[in-house]
Amino acid sequence: MKTKLLSILFSIVSSFAFAQNIAAGQTSDFSSGVQGWIHQISNANDPVQVPTGGPAGAGDAFLRVTNSVMTGSAGSKHLCINMDAEWTGNYTAAGIVAITCDVQNPGTETLHLRVALNKSFPNWAASANPIVVPPGTTWTSITFPLNSSDLVISQGGATIADILADVDQIRIVSNDGTSPTDPIHKGQGGVARISELDNITAVDVLGVSQFETSKEFSISPNPATSKLNVYLPSNTENAVISVFDVLGKRVYKREIDALTSSSIDVSNWNSGVYLVRISTDHNTQTKRFVKQ
Template sequence: MKTKLLLVLLITSNFIFTQSRAIYNITFESTWNSSDHGTLPGNAHWSDLVGATHNSNITFLEMGEMATKGIEDVAEIGNNFEFNSEVLDAINDGNADQWIQRSVNPFAAIATATINNLEIDEDYPLLTLASMIAPSPDWMIAVSNVNLRDGNNWINMMTIDLFPYDAGTENGFGYSTSNTATNPQSVISNIANVAGYPFNSNKIGTLTIELQNVLNVNTFQNENLISIYPNPSEDFISISRANSLRINAVEIYDVLGKLVYKTNDSKDKIDISHLNNGIYMTKFFIENKTIIIKRIIKN
């Protein structure tokens, strides 16, 4: 399916263009087993599958480079707090679009995780995901900067074989978490079929990415048609609109893509005091089936 990149209308010197958003289902399936990857511990399992959609201005993890604190915590202890903070900082800077987190079930070596109806904007077409191979010193699976766009088209389907990676932050060659820190810190590396590690050359899982739908949404290029203030805000945001622009509906989504507020009333002020502190995406539905998207920060 091709996205339309032509200008479709001119209103009061402001262009409208067709912005493409795609809906994907993403499935992780583990193939972690004793025949290929050494004798597994009795509590073998995976941490949550976590990551982000983002643009090319940021890379959250890269093979051959040192892990951030967030990736270190994911790989060593399956803790996502620091990585989540790194993604939220990137969202605040305009380089990421959303935080992704799904549980991997069951609590076992062979397990799955499914991310259904993940909405991806063409301005943030890159996908990064990671999950801890647990228990382990600092081993994980990961994909980084996977581009879901092929020129002006969305990728229809993609299957990625997953292999074990060492985050380069903790010593150890067995399935345990009680190890000394790697000093100095090393780089992220592929440890499939590497001497000393329990993995052979076979994959440890598969990530399948399938396109479900493409949404061609009219969006105003001139974002000054609507402004919101104060931003950040603790309780209320006020809406200023150009040329008596009519707002038909407003929707607010959290970074997980969950709808947390909706109104069909044309309001000049919205109460956000009930929302948790964080970053939200606000969609303003206006004339001609047009959407203006703004980010707001709740303090």
């Protein structure tokens, strides 16, 4: 009997010892399936792993999230959720201050992406302001800050601090905040949307600092008529500038190294909206500009 009790106690202790709660650097790169990111509702389109075509190109897997157009049905909401142990727990104690990820929008509808966090039903906090990702946007890096000033309570009586200290579920949703029936921690339905996600990562203060430094670049003038100036941070190396039209066709590509700016002659380009993508060994970011 003593041996049996010791065996049971060892099993319980082991289960706690090997449980993986949220920690800085936790990443879903989708190299081994959907890695716990699901929709949850039985009549929904579940997210799927796409084995190639992520930010790193051929062989880089990513997650594709689509929603049906069953208006009013929970299964029609555009979202993906994760309730696995490695994405839950005490975000505050782990020092998690943001969620970063790569995203692209191959669909025809604008995405309004937010992160949402749950602490048991019905307590939800979500991004106060969405990140807008227009149709045709190719892979770009985004950040969802988790400071109390960046989140709002969308349901329940818990405080933001309460929720961050005991997260049961994390979501990435598309919600522009205009729906009278869908709080911002829920995805919006009604129309079909597509979001493609990769490298979803929980980061601490150091991670955010590195992320922000690596992605700084600016463009001017915007709109542009003859020349578009691209300004890179001084520590940028092995960068590639690519420009795409709204249909996703690449109209310009140039490799640059150790430069702080680059000028692109756009005088002969058609008027319209273009996407400027900067890719380095560590990061990819996209900005829009208008050619007049």
